[in-house]
Amino acid sequence: MVRGADLEKRGAQAQDEPHRPSAVAAKRDDALARTIAVLVSLVVVGSIAALVGSWRGDAGNPAFDGTVGEVTMLSIDGTYRIDDGEWRPVDGSSFEAALVGVQSVTVRGRLSRAVPEGERVNLRLSSTSCVVRVNGTEAFSFDGRSGTGPASEPMLGWVGFASPGITEGDQVEVELCSASRWSSLGDYELTFRTLNAGDADSLRRAMTQLFFPMLACGAAVLCAGVVLLLVASLGHLIGVPKERGGMLFAVYVLLGGVWIFFCFDYVTLFIPHPQFTATVSLLAQDAMPLALVGYVIQRSAGTLRRFARAVLAAMAAVEATAIALRVAGACSLFDANILIVTLFVTAEVAVVGAFAFRAVRSSNREMREAAVVVLPCTVGSLFEALSFLVWGVSTGFALTAGIAVSAAFRFVALYAYARKQVELAERARRAEQELVQSRVAIALSQIQPHFLYNALATIQYLCTEDPPLAARTVDDFARYLRGNMDSLTNDRPIPFARELEHLRHYVAIEQLRFPHIDVEFDVEEEQFLLPALTVQPLVENAVRHGLRNRAQDGTVTVSTRSGEGCFLVCVSDNGMGFERALDVPDIADAPQDFAARLDPVRSHIGLSNVAFRVRSLCGGSVSLRSRPGEGCRVTVTIPR
Structure with a gap:
């Protein structure tokens, strides 16, 4: 039996989750989104035309013709x-x-x-x-x-x-x-x-001097808008998960800073074009609710999102009409704003109020933070509208304070979001390391069965044919197994000398089965560390896939040298190579099954595992170059 509390909990969770729209609803939402885009484009183009026209048709400001005095x-x-x-x-x-x-x-x-x-x-x-x-x-x-x-x-x-x-x-x-x-x-x-x-x-x-606090507040809000815009833009450009609505709220704060500068009449003392300054102030004032409702749309879902979209479409249509009348010379923006202020503030309060109500009932922390961000500026807009409609005067102080408080809350929310992203990235890094370590164990389990069987069969044969060689092979085999077992519990890089010793034991056993294959060592540097079982799987791939079917003169070369800021370990062979020419700068960035897709007949062992371990444990890389009939060359780069 399901308890009442469980039913309430499930109901709350259902409200938090976005409703999956039907195909008809999705088409309707897409059509509405396209309508909003067209209307907003008309608003932008019309605003530019209105600003240009206001600058050209400006009567100038007679306040700049005077004598010197106090x-x-x-x-x-x-x-x-x-x-x-x-x-x-x-x-x-x-x-x-x-x-x-x-x-x-x-x-x-x-x-x-x-x-x-x-x-x-x-x-x-x-x-x-x-x-x-x-x-x-x-x-x-x-x-x-x-x-x-x-x-x-x-x-x-x-x-x-x-x-x-x-x-x-x-x-x-x-x-x-x-x-x-x-x-x-x-x-x-x-x-x-x-x-x-x-x-x-x-x-x-x-x-x-009189309006210095407002000038300082306007400058601070404008700078805050620029910072928020840069954060939203750069986060998207560098691949950081983009927070929904961040760009729109940055635009809102920028518009708020512009409005604070231009809404007070002292601006005509600095910019002697009152027609232009009034137009900028009115356009910024009208555009702010559009950006804020757009931000709410980005942070909401389901019925609320559709409601906010419909409201935004209506607001954009009203603003586009007002701008068209202004450009056509039929009505000023100031006169149109008598109606626009009432409509836009009502729409803003309705959308933000519904969003805040939904946020209070939601368990979604990000939604609650977004509601806290939009409430102060909405309350400021409401006070300004009531002051304008009831008392006939709008000082601008309430909206200025609301914008400043909302911007401050936005930075706090952004800091919390950034911390959360850092924590998620750290979790992902730890999960990747655990995955890499599990791949090491899987790789060992893949390598051991076939090699163990072949090695034991060889030793069994040598016990009757060449007992002294069988004894040496048993010693090589024991040391090889010890190296593998140590690698299971060792998640730190080991000296190259130890890796080389482990490789020599493996080569000694394999050459008993494939005497026509020669393994040459050209070691110039060995005073460095690398992950365990890095070179041996590469040599095993060269033997099994590049040289095993070669009748004679098969050679695998293992070389090391010092590079600029790194050590290089190269494993090359003169075998058949892949069926197609191949150049992979870093195997860790390639699909894990890339080799199988290029050469499905063969089962390549450990290339991706080696590359992931080298990147995870020491920040290095593994590259691959192959030409048909010329063999392969794998280069491991280990940073100093």
């Missing part, structure tokens, strides 16, 4: 009017009105100090037009657009004008009107709260 804050003491309402006394820079939907704010009165002729007056505009009058005469006007045409983006930055000479007694009137389809009271209050006088350089320094 920045001084200004305020207006007088009255204000909301839309066409009644005039009210000014109380600082706050106005009594609805948070959203205000079309104009006009303030008139006297400045807090005189502004001499030629000194620059700076205004920080946020999607509003501006008209400044001094004693009823227009001193400055700006239509609120950073470019020309109906699709140009509203001004999000600094403008200014040279004072005509304003005294403390002059009547100054500043009229702000909404330049977009979305207007908020905070946009107007921001202008009067930051009104100042001073040259562009002084203003730039002041804003840099």
Whole structure:
């Protein structure tokens, strides 16, 4: 009987495992994936076109025409009017009105100090037009657009004008009107709260000091994105198992860094192209949810994956439409984002929320780590959207903090993933060593039976025909067996001299059966170590397959010499060779049955085993060269 707890456990495991889709579902998923790819391609191409168009059609930034001096804050003491309402006394820079939907704010009165002729007056505009009058005469006007045409983006930055000479007694009137389809009271209050006088350089320094934490955070996030992108790319290039979604989250963090730099209006003081900076900020803001949902798709499976894919396809379609309207000159991205922000944040919260819910119920540690990574930036996006839709103002601070926290969590998760990969690699290495050691034992068991039978038969014959030779052969045979038995328990390299002694015992026995085969030794170096039973199987292969069927003059040559940074052991014969020409740089990298496939008639002993042992125990290699009718040459390379 299956207990209830077991049923619950099996149900949880079933939720963790990906559902295997049917053929119809697989075709549907493939079609959806292709649709997403096409839409994302359109978004990328359209974004490039929008950026190029915004740069060319930029009206420039008048904040860079000024004189040298210090920045001084200004305020207006007088009255204000909301839309066409009644005039009210000014109380600082706050106005009594609805948070959203205000079309104009006009303030008139006297400045807090005189502004001499030629000194620059700076205004920080946020999607509003501006008209400044001094004693009823227009001193400055700006239509609120950073470019020309109906699709140009509203001004999000600094403008200014040279004072005509304003005294403390002059009547100054500043009229702000909404330049977009979305207007908020905070946009107007921001202008009067930051009104100042001073040259562009002084203003730039002041804003840099004020927003230095945001600049530093943007730089840190941008660097984090670059590092994550390099890790994801290099890991794939060098063959390290690629973590799912790593590239997409790196793109998300990169976009976040770009957005942090361009979303704050101080950027127009450094890049005098407000149309371009606004377009970059809006495109990055829209692309971030696309990358984040794509990351969730890569880390999920089953129904959740299909749901996220459908959401991503819809988001990409909306963004492609908005960009197409922007390129066609029908609608600005700023106006389109009034709808896009609502849709994208809702979609992002739905996908990430479902992913987090699934992760909480899952026993998959990697899925939980991924949920922890995406939650902070999603919460930041939600706060920014609510602030924009309810209060009409989005500071960007919540999303900036969310991106930074998510990036930090991502590095922690990446470190844990790297440690896990190292542990898996170490396990694989140990398993390979155990496999190599087992192959040694198997190789010995393969070599011993046929050789034991033949050797004993030879000794039996010699006992009657040549007893003294039989005695010497028994001694060689005993020493040979001792060497084999020692090799079973010895997993460390041995001196070449010991391997050579073991080989000589084997050769002495084999030459009794094949007197026409000669084994020559050309040993120049023997002060090095190599795995046990490295040379003897190579000589045995040469005797059995290369020379045994040769009528006469069969020769096997065993030579050693010193190479550059290594020792070389060569075993060559003048036998028949393989049926086809063969050059194998390292047998350990070749299929284990490569020799049998090339020459199926013969059963080659130990080539792959020798190569694996040489690589595993001393980091060396075994190469093979063969020509039909010319014999074979096997070279063992042992690093110093």
